[in-house]
Amino acid sequence: MRVGLLETHAARLPGYWAAFLKELGSEPVLPALDDTQALALGRESLPNEPLGVQLxxxxxxxxxxxxxxxxxxWPAVSGDAWSEALPDLLARRISGLPTLIGVPDSPEGLEGAATELGLRISQNAGRVRLALEKVRPLAQDPRAAxxxxxxxxxxxxxxxxxxxxLSEPLVAAPLRAxxxxxxxxxVFSHELPVADVLKRAERLEQPRATAGDRELFGAVSLLGGKGAVKGFLFVSGARDGSTATATARLAERQHKPTLLLSVDGQTDFPELAAFRDLVTSGGAARPAPSGPDSAEGERA
Known part of the structure; x- marks a missing residue:
């Protein structure tokens, strides 16, 4: 089988699936276009869907x-159907796609999913067991500072x-510049150690919160009590209403200046100038409500 591989640039288990496929004798096929070309191609077919889906x-x-x-x-925020069922939704919307298989990007449930996939590809249980043993060291979150x-x-x-x-160079590079x-x-949240972010997310007293909600909350909680952090820039992809709603809820709870930003592959961000002025002048955002899921004032 010729198997394509799509991993996020901020994969929790970088290299795991590529190594597993190679151990099974299937060299993974990677995208042949650069990010700008891939985005343009995706937009031709799904012009009204979120940036990440188009990519x-x-x-x-x-x-x-x-x-x-x-x-x-992807870790999905509440109400984000695309992240919850991306392979199924893409297959329904676009005819003629190859078989799309969602695979975990976390240690939870990883080996079971790899076993099922390995048997599907190689139909050789012995080879699958050997492949699992060889890639097991890659099945843990890498240490990150x-x-x-x-x-x-x-x-x-x-x-x-x-x-x-945020890990997409198409988004991060122009925004950093x-x-x-x-x-x-x-300080970009996708560069924080995932284990630390998830530990902070344990403070979120919302049992129905999704994995994406918890990652966003954990990142805000981890950075919210840092004196060096003077403001919050909350970023969502264009046409991604679920993430925009989730980040807006978090922004409402901050005492420091905030800005909600929608990104669509652009390189110019005129709204940042006013945000800079608010941050550097020591301006305060609207008062944050108190509550168990307020991240402001917590210390790392």
């Missing part, structure tokens, strides 16, 4: 003839958004 579709289409494509599952919270001559702002979105041009230093 995924463009990358799948750029793989050419493959039998199946593995798609690392927290990024620096300050940079000389820069005011620090926390940039909060889904890992799958725009912040730097304005004298701001962005």
């Amino acid at each position: 995924v579709l463009g990358r799948i289409l750029s793989m050419g003839r493959v039998d199946a494509v593995l798609i690392a599952q 927290q990024p620096p919270l300050t940079r000389a001559s820069r005011a620090t702002v926390a940039v909060i958004g889904p890992r799958a979105l 725009a912040l730097d041009d304005l004298g701001l230093y962005g």
Whole structure:
């Protein structure tokens, strides 16, 4: 089988699925287009869907003839149907796609999913067991250090958004450059150690919160009590109403200046100038309501 592979740039288990496929004797097929070309291709077919979905579709289409494509599952926020069932929804919307298989991007349920996939690809239980043993060291969250919270001559702002979105160079690179041009230093939530983010998310007293909700809350909680952080920039992908709603709820609870930003592959962010002025002047956002899921004032 020719198997395509799509992993986010901020994959929790980087390299696991590529290594597993190689051990099974199936060299993974990667997207053949760069990000800008893939986005343009995806937009041709799904012009009204979120940025992340368009990128995924463009990358799948750029793989050419493959039998199946593995798609690392995104942590979904509440109400985000695309993240909850991306392979199924894409297959329904676009005819002629290869078989799309969602695979875990976390240690939970990983080996069971790998076993099922391995038998599907190789139909050789012995080879699957051997492959699982060889890739087991890659099945844990890699150790990661927290990024620096300050940079000389820069005011620090926390940039909060889904890992799958902020890790995209198409999003992160122009946003970093725009912040730097304005004298701001962005600490991006997707660069925080996932284990630390999830530990902070245990404070979220909402039993129905999804994995995506918990990651966003955990990132805000981890950075909210840091004195170096002077403001919050909440980022969602264009046409992604669920993430925009989730980030807006978090923004309402902050005492520090906040800005909600929708990204669509652009390189110009005119709304950042007013946000910079508010951050550097020490301006305060609207008062945050008290409550068990308020992240402000917590200390790491």
